[in-house]
Amino acid sequence: MPVEERLNKWLSRMGVCSRREADRLIEEGKILVDGRPAVTGQKVSEGQRVVCGGRIVGKAGEKEKTPRQVLLAVNKPRGIVCTTSDKDRAQNIVEFLAYPERIYPIGRLDKDSQGLLLMTNQGDLVNKIMRCGNGHEKEYEVTIDRPVTEEFLKKMASGLWLAELERKTLPCKVRKTGDKSFSIILTQGLNRQIRRMCEACGCYVRTLKRVRIMNIHLGNLKEGSFREITGEEYRTLLAQLEQSKSLSERDLRLKNK
Template sequence: MEADGIRLNKFLSEAGICSRREADRLIEAGKVKINGQAAATGQKVLPGQSVTVKGRVITASGRKESHKEKQVLLAVHKPKGIVCTTSDKDRAPNIVDMLDYPVRIYPIGRLDKESEGLILMTNQGDLVNKMMRSGNAHEKEYLVKVNRPVTDDFIRKMKKGVHLSELDVTTKPCFVAKTGEKAFKIILTQGLNRQIRRMCKELGFEVRLLKRMRIMNIELGDLKPGAYRELSKKEYHQMKEAIKGSSNLSYKEHKKELSDGR
């Protein structure tokens, strides 16, 4: 560990506990302590200090041992009804418990409870952080079924970008193509909260099925709901090459870096 310490969210991420974003949520919820005292967001862990998450001890030496674990990267078919957060607030079964994988892994990004399809899970903290940065513009492809016939006007507006009144933001232009009377596929490079559902709602449509089919070069294929597979060496190397130049900084860290002129 660095002599001047390491940011707590990075510490937990590299220990394979959760992503940096999830770590910040746990810290804000008072679930993380340093030397028995509730930790604060942005706090650093100093050499010799002990960190606990929900009562589980994660020491500096334990963190070093975590690097000896086999690196895991799985493609998982998340079923409808399963949540991707491990928050105590959601009573629904979560994807970590569903898989019950022998090594502690966590999802890269999210799919909402009502959605299904491909999600990647790993114990590699830096990989999560690079792929979670919205500015890195990694493609995600979805199959969507709605409650009424898809029109040319609907496709045109979805492609151009839709203003989401709830978030007060307009979505980026994207690829959209009709695949059936009441179905279409869409490829996004941003990940706003419940983005596709909100886009459809703004245009008077209701989503009946939302299934993620692809993340970057990784495809869902014929993977059954609840099942998983390890990425092939080819898939892994193609993905690593694609994110090679991506930032693994959090939004706040990136903003500080820019303001410091680095």
């Protein structure tokens, strides 16, 4: 390892959690370095002992080896949270799966939502998928408390101002699938976005299920189950990420001209 490495990056590389989650755990005082609470932006050097959430991660640089790369498609049930925070007093997805290797979710599905969640121990993959500017598609099936009208579909598709977030949603694809149900494809990930969008249209979400992230489909995966993403499915995902990265870099160059 380098002489010094940022703690959040090291934890991500060792498959403990994402960099963002590491920063949150550091702020909550749940990560210790040599017995002392870590601080935001801290670096670790060879031989320092790291403890996360009461569990020993190990000593930086000591027999250090990168864990086997894992990427899972998970069908998250309702009632399970995607963070390790205690504030929800609910079981988190890591505890629920009890996977034999350290993995963590890429992004989130809120407690009341269900469906496709990607989990991994690859920090770089998390960063690539989470970059909102890359416009990665995520598809959801939603039911609401009143009939789906053409006016509702047009409002949802054209973009809505969300007062609580002081943001307008990007245009998206929306399709009616039943009297009170619809399918929606987003390319951004604002907090509780679909629920907020529906509320802005005067209705409330009854059920919300994510069924696709980019080329990864939920398919017939049973609730509470998971499968490993490998082979052509994995290679296609990486190719799409590389393509979106190239497009983002091109757009940035054009913008700076």
